[in-house]
Amino acid sequence: MWSKTPVATAKSKTIEMGLGYSYVSQPGNQSKRLGLQGADATFTIGFSRLGLTADLGYARTSNVLGTGRHSAVLSYLAGPVFHHTVRRSFDSYVHVLVGGAKVSGPILTNGGTILLGGWTTGYAWAVGGGVEYWATDSMAIRTGADYLRTSFYDSSLVVRGQSNLRTTAAVVYYFGKPSRGQRRLAPH
Numbered sequence: 001m002w003s004k005t006p007v008a009t010a011k012s013k014t015i016e017m018g019l020g021y022s023y024v025s026q027p028g029n030q031s032k033r034l035g036l037q038g039a040d041a042t043f044t045i046g047f048s049r050l051g052l053t054a055d056l057g058y059a060r061t062s063n064v065l066g067t068g069r070h071s072a073v074l075s076y077l078a079g080p081v082f083h084h085t086v087r088r089s090f091d092s093y094v095h096v097l098v099g100g101a102k103v104s105g106p107i108l109t110n111g112g113t114i115l116l117g118g119w120t121t122g123y124a125w126a127v128g129g130g131v132e133y134w135a136t137d138s139m140a141i142r143t144g145a146d147y148l149r150t151s152f153y154d155s156s157l158v159v160r161g162q163s164n165l166r167t168t169a170a171v172v173y174y175f176g177k178p179s180r181g182q183r184r185l186a187p188h
Contacts, residue, residue: 014051018042018142020170024059024073026103027152027162034071034105036061040168049083055097055126057166064106069116071105073150073164075124093144094129101150103162110155120159122151132172140172 022040025033038059044051060072077097085092101124107115130144148164 014044014046015175016042016044016046016172017175018044018170018172020142020168022057022059023167024057024148025165026071026073027164028064028071034061034064036071036073038072040170042170042172044081046081046083051081051083052078053081053095053097054078055099057168059166065108065114067106067114067116069106071103073101073103073148075099075101075126075148075150077124077126089134090131091134092129092131095127095146097126097146098124100124101148103150103152105152107153107157108155109157118153120151120153122159124148124150126166128166130168138174140174142168142170142172144168 019041020039022038024036026036028034036059038057040055040057042053042055044053055075055077057075058072060070062070064071077099079095079097081093081095083091083093100122102119102121104119107118109115126146126148128144128146130142132140132142134140144167146166148166150162150164151159152162154160
């Protein structure tokens, strides 16, 4: 007689690190937006389709308001990530991240004066998602877009919430070289 031992639910633990390019569309002065460019790094520990991500991003632009000064956003965020569509060479994800950000740059006041060096550090959050294309068993190309909420001075010198759009493109390396079929399990 054969023993019917229960089979454990298959789980796929992944550790991944991504490094890439980031573009942040930030509100500027006089209803104009600034285009900041920089780097983004992520570290994720995942179990099957759910994981925990840490995200560090830095983007800047130069010569804001013709001052020769730059504007920059440094964000440090963490939170859950969920991979809802998983295929052999393609998957998609959504995430909600919370943490902080340092925002700096020149400020145009209501009186027309330009202050050259304002900065704030405070609570920040992001919500968004993206797609991954697997180039090899251990490397993927990831693109994503987020609504990024930070704070900075308005023209009356009051710190207010700031709505940013952040896009990223990164190369992601999966440690331990999981095979495509094992990296995340999707219902068939």
